[in-house]
Amino acid sequence: MTKRPVQETAVPRRGAQQHRIDSVDRRRSWRRHHVMVARGALVRLRHTPVASAMTLAVLAIALALPGFLFTVLTNLQLLTSGWDTQPRIALYIQTELDDAAIDRFSRELLLRDDLTTVELIGRQKGLEEFRKYSAFADLLDQLDTNPLPAVIMVTPLTTDPVQLPVLKAELAAMAPVADAELDMEWVQRLQAALALAKRGSYVLGGLLALAVLLVVGNTVRMTIESRRDEILVSKLVGATDAWVRRPFLYSGFWFGLLGGALAWLLVQAALLLLSEPARALAHLYLNRFEPQGLGVADTLVMLAASVLLGLAGSWLAVARHLREIEPGEV
């Protein structure tokens, strides 16, 4: 014998012919093994249908929650971004003033250079709009006189949150003004809250991703335990770490992919349930709004994330437990 025993091409002195495996064969057998192992891992999931279904359900819920939350928040942001967020101040005019005086006052306001727009909504116009959009339109018919004050909507030049209330107070102090309200403040607050909630959904998503990691890791760990003998024997007859690891990584892959697909279905179903009331709600806010589900890109991101989490979870389990199973005590 002239060659090193660790080289597979070594030829014995006589008799038994050692099999030669060239690199093409090696690649082919590597691919074959991948296909076989992937199929085997899927078949094994079916061998324990109840346990697999429960694991998948947990994964689907853990993956669907952040997906759902994220989609809802995106939709809300989309909805509110259609709204004018330029802060406006509504000046409610004393009801005693006649239309001519109100008109004069609004012209005076136009001369101010700290306001960019001034819009007068007369008492009659206000009444018409109220009739048109409010559910309490019938109520107005019961009244003899128009109870609504005239309103002047002004857009301040500044958007500074400190200066705005100062300006509002200044305007409110003017004689014709009964009351002033910084309008659209709540839209900004809502948008800030949504941004915060979105950030929160990332945190939640992170926590749930950790849960997915642990669930897959634990499931794969149990699979490793149940196949301990097979791992030992395989290592004894020359299996590399990668070879031993492969079936378990594919288990994690399938858990991730199937869990992600189920999660996608859950999110879409939930959004379908919500879309009709959401449309109705948007309509109330004078907004033509089409709720959006998970698009192609979102779906791909969601599936990719769940596959990665499945792989990472199984990798953690495999890295931790496969080394412990070494043929020493045989």
Place this chain on the structure above:
Amino acid sequence: MAAIRFSNVFKRYSSGQDALLGVNFEVASGEMCFLTGHSGAGKSTLLKLIMLMERPSRGQVWIGQQDLSLLHRAQIPFLRRQVGVVFQNHQLLFDRSVFDNVVLPLHITGYDPTDAARRVRAALDKVGLLARERHNPITLSTGEQQRVGIARAIVNKPRLLLADEPTGNLDPELSEDIMGLFEQFNQIGTTVLIASHDHSLINRMRHRVLTLRNGRLIAND
């Protein structure tokens, strides 16, 4: 040219027990020889060192031209593919057929499935179990299980065949059969090292015998 060479090998387990104390020997390529001694004399430890299931505390083990102490962990599987091992307790997997047990080493090495099937059938034919390829090994007798283990050890055509008490649980007639199988493999050039304490059988076989006592090699003839 030595197939196996032990050079001043010591093995002390972490429990403090000394399993091997300064063992020196060589097994020539193509030779068949026995390793004997009472239980606890160090036979299993010696085989484990060859299989790299354990590492020596001191000294060197060579397989062919390879100094095992230089082998990195990642290279161990490739050494094991060169060595066929018959285990005392078979180490068969009872979740699959006889065929699937025997094909495992070929599968790991990456043989073409058709070629692998041909080799598995040849190996099973050799040990007289071709008719049982679809059976689960748990349905076989102890002797048959041992022969499945032998088929798996030789299916790869290893240059070195190790056996740890291969006839431990068998009656004398079956033991003779099994030893006959090992001799056949030896005749086609395989180096064979068999650990056994069956003295009557060993004495009939007329091969070199390495005797261990309390971790020391006390006879080599």
